[in-house]
Amino acid sequence: MRTSWADSVANAENSAFATGASASTNNAANTNTSAAVVAAAPRPDRAAYVPPHLRNRAPAVVEAPVPSPINGPSAAKLPSGLRAPSGGTRPGGGPVRDMGRPGFGGSRGGGSWGSRSGGWDRREREVNPFTNDEETTDAAFDGQENTGINFDAYEDIPVETSGENVPPPVSTFAEIDLGDAVNENIRRCKYVKPTPVQRHAIPILVAGRDLMACAQTGSGKTAAFCFPIISGIMRGPPSHRQRGSRTVYPSALILSPTRELSIQIHEEARKFSYQAGVRVVVAYGGAPINQQLRELERGVDILVATPGRLVDLLERARVSLQNIRYLALDEADRMLDMGFEPQIRKIVEQMDMPTRGQRQTMLFSATFPREIQRLASDFLFNYIFLAVGRVGSSTDLIVQRVEFVLESDKRSHLMDLLHAQRVNGTSAKQALTLVFVETKKGADSLEHWLCMNGFPATTIHGDRTQQEREQALRSFKSGATPILVATDVAARGLDIPHVAHVVNFDLPNDIDDYVHRIGRTGRAGKSGLATAFFNENNSSLSRSLAELMQEANQEVPQWLSRYAAARSHGGGGGRNRRSGPRFGGRDFRRDSSNRSGAGDYFGGGSGYGGGAYGASPGYGGGAYGNPGLTSAWD
Ligand SMILES: Nc1ncnc2c1ncn2[C@@H]1O[C@H](COP(=O)(O)OP(=O)(O)OP(=O)(O)O)[C@@H](O)[C@H]1O
Numbered sequence: 001m002r003t004s005w006a007d008s009v010a011n012a013e014n015s016a017f018a019t020g021a022s023a024s025t026n027n028a029a030n031t032n033t034s035a036a037v038v039a040a041a042p043r044p045d046r047a048a049y050v051p052p053h054l055r056n057r058a059p060a061v062v063e064a065p066v067p068s069p070i071n072g073p074s075a076a077k078l079p080s081g082l083r084a085p086s087g088g089t090r091p092g093g094g095p096v097r098d099m100g101r102p103g104f105g106g107s108r109g110g111g112s113w114g115s116r117s118g119g120w121d122r123r124e125r126e127v128n129p130f131t132n133d134e135e136t137t138d139a140a141f142d143g144q145e146n147t148g149i150n151f152d153a154y155e156d157i158p159v160e161t162s163g164e165n166v167p168p169p170v171s172t173f174a175e176i177d178l179g180d181a182v183n184e185n186i187r188r189c190k191y192v193k194p195t196p197v198q199r200h201a202i203p204i205l206v207a208g209r210d211l212m213a214c215a216q217t218g219s220g221k222t223a224a225f226c227f228p229i230i231s232g233i234m235r236g237p238p239s240h241r242q243r244g245s246r247t248v249y250p251s252a253l254i255l256s257p258t259r260e261l262s263i264q265i266h267e268e269a270r271k272f273s274y275q276a277g278v279r280v281v282v283a284y285g286g287a288p289i290n291q292q293l294r295e296l297e298r299g300v301d302i303l304v305a306t307p308g309r310l311v312d313l314l315e316r317a318r319v320s321l322q323n324i325r326y327l328a329l330d331e332a333d334r335m336l337d338m339g340f341e342p343q344i345r346k347i348v349e350q351m352d353m354p355t356r357g358q359r360q361t362m363l364f365s366a367t368f369p370r371e372i373q374r375l376a377s378d379f380l381f382n383y384i385f386l387a388v389g390r391v392g393s394s395t396d397l398i399v400q401r402v403e404f405v406l407e408s409d410k411r412s413h414l415m416d417l418l419h420a421q422r423v424n425g426t427s428a429k430q431a432l433t434l435v436f437v438e439t440k441k442g443a444d445s446l447e448h449w450l451c452m453n454g455f456p457a458t459t460i461h462g463d464r465t466q467q468e469r470e471q472a473l474r475s476f477k478s479g480a481t482p483i484l485v486a487t488d489v490a491a492r493g494l495d496i497p498h499v500a501h502v503v504n505f506d507l508p509n510d511i512d513d514y515v516h517r518i519g520r521t522g523r524a525g526k527s528g529l530a531t532a533f534f535n536e537n538n539s540s541l542s543r544s545l546a547e548l549m550q551e552a553n554q555e556v557p558q559w560l561s562r563y564a565a566a567r568s569h570g571g572g573g574g575r576n577r578r579s580g581p582r583f584g585g586r587d588f589r590r591d592s593s594n595r596s597g598a599g600d601y602f603g604g605g606s607g608y609g610g611g612a613y614g615a616s617p618g619y620g621g622g623a624y625g626n627p628g629l630t631s632a633w634d
Pocket residue numbers: 149190191192193194195198215216217218219220221222223365366492493494495519520523524
């Protein structure tokens with residue numbers, strides 16, 4: 001990964017130099033500003049942003065954004081389904097002010113593409129984020145580039161949508177007018193066609209609707225929320241800032257639970273927004289804040305952040321959320337569980353962010369327990385629920401194996417697996433193995449033991465410094481240390497190419513954590529292997545594990561079925577949210593308990609988007625509330 005804070009120091013110097021060179025270009029572009037109509041949320045009257053290095057010079061001529069006509073050219077190009085919905089009700093009744101909603105691309109997004117300026121046009125001086133890709137496609141992984149992606153594996157996946165006036169899905173990127181720059185970047189990313197979650201989510205988001213989206217690990221959720229945000233910002237007016245103030249006013253906020261995931265989203269978003277005149281900045285804990293402040297001062301349209309560091313920036317008044325038009329929570333169920341929820345509420349409800357309905361909110365995850373859905377609905381406005389694949393299910397691209405291994409035998413068993421991998425001809429460098437353990441101490445100890453036994457390993461967990469964490473990931477990705485021993489800090493979101501095998505050396509207590517962990521392999525249509533060591537200590541997971549495996553067409557060992565049956569009969573399993581009837585892709589608003597007397601959850605619309613779902617009543621288990629092994633997190 002190149003976008004660590006350490007790397008960015010070097011980048012900052014380059015771009016500071018280039019900034020001066022392009023200042024005159026910006027001024028020329030400013031006179032041609034053609035911005036879209038601004039969202040209805042009252043926006044503070046701010047002077048145009050002046051880059052720090054130009055502040056003491058003669059003021060640049062920056063024209064006020066010129067509103068372009070409603071139903072401008074890009075609106076006309078949109079299929080009718082992508083235009084702003086005509087009706088709907090607010091949670092408390094009353095008409096929806098859709099027309100005033102930010103991001104309603106259909107009827108409000110009339111800006112011409114590529115004309116974004118107002119002091120922000122940095123296409124000339126941007127570091128090319130795609131050069132990293134060439135560097136990392138090194139000799140160790142020759143022949144394993146993205147060409148093997150098989151998205152046909154996702155073609156007949158069941159899809160459920162619910163909510164009012166659900167915009168129809170698209171089959172190609174070309175059907176959605178994301179703008180030339182984004183289209184060019186899609187091509188640079190070698191994305192030939194949208195994945196199922198992208199086919200459904202992008203039109204929904206481009207139409208300005210709030211969304212709760214659940215889709216399997218590795219199925220392209222990042223692009224599903226990034227493309228609409230970037231193209232919405234490209235259509236909108238340039239970001240502005242009060243003269244003399246060091247506070248910045250991003251238009252979009254993307255929150256994620258871990259530093260490494262935020263770094264990754266930032267890298268992806270930079271690729272998607274390359275030469276689009278949209279600036280993406282990342283802020284996360286464990287790295288020097290001054291460097292991040294300098295990056296922010298150079299301008300920010302999209303801020304990617306971990307919650308803790310963001311709160312710090314807000315309290316220092318270095319970031320204001322009052323111009324936020326797009327709010328995305330990645331790994332949203334994790335962001336709203338007991339560990340993070342107070343911080344998220346503070347950010348979303350107690351700072352200066354526009355209220356729901358005045359901003360566009362999008363929540364994405366591979367798992368969405370019902371109780372978390374209920375919590376999440378506080379942040380959403382007349383939203384659409386989208387489930388691609390079954391909620392919380394695992395992809396059958398991953399072969400899952402469960403082996404009964406006593407605690408005392410785990411190390412030798414792991415050694416057998418690693419030896420077998422070598423014997424099978426999978427070069428250590430080409431087949432990365434990710435081993436999940438329960439504790440930070442356990443991670444260090446296992447790493448040491450592996451290294452002593454001739455298996456180059458490294459580790460990532462919350463007790464390591466941020467520099468060490470980033471270095472460990474780099475070393476793992478490059479194949480220099482093809483084994484990474486990790487706590488749950490690496491369980492969610494990380495997209496590491498060439499992870500062939502995930503080993504649950506210690507199983508998690510929560511089945512959703514298992515889903516995310518094994519999802520580090522078998523991504524983007526590729527196959528993968530996940531092996532779990534199970535023993536008496538994991539019996540509370542037996543039932544949900546057996547069910548999950550069955551659903552993903554995996555072979556369930558008889559002994560595991562017996563454990564699962566014992567849990568069912570014995571009434572144990574209170575920990576597992578899914579104990580009870582099977583999970584399916586369910587919008588919690590459709591549950592009868594929520595419908596009675598709670599019509600406010602659901603405006604009464606329909607809109608099943610063609611899902612072949614069974615009638616399973618969703619998460620039957622108890623209340624979500626056990627934060628699991630939070631000690632492993634930041
Ligand atoms: N349309 C596409 N065509 C080809 N590859 C794609 C496409 N969309 C995304 N990808 C690739 O698929 C991989 C997985 O994407 P991403 O990390 O967004 O998955 P995710 O659904 O967010 O997973 P997780 O649930 O683990 O966070 C990435 O390497 C990404 O570049």
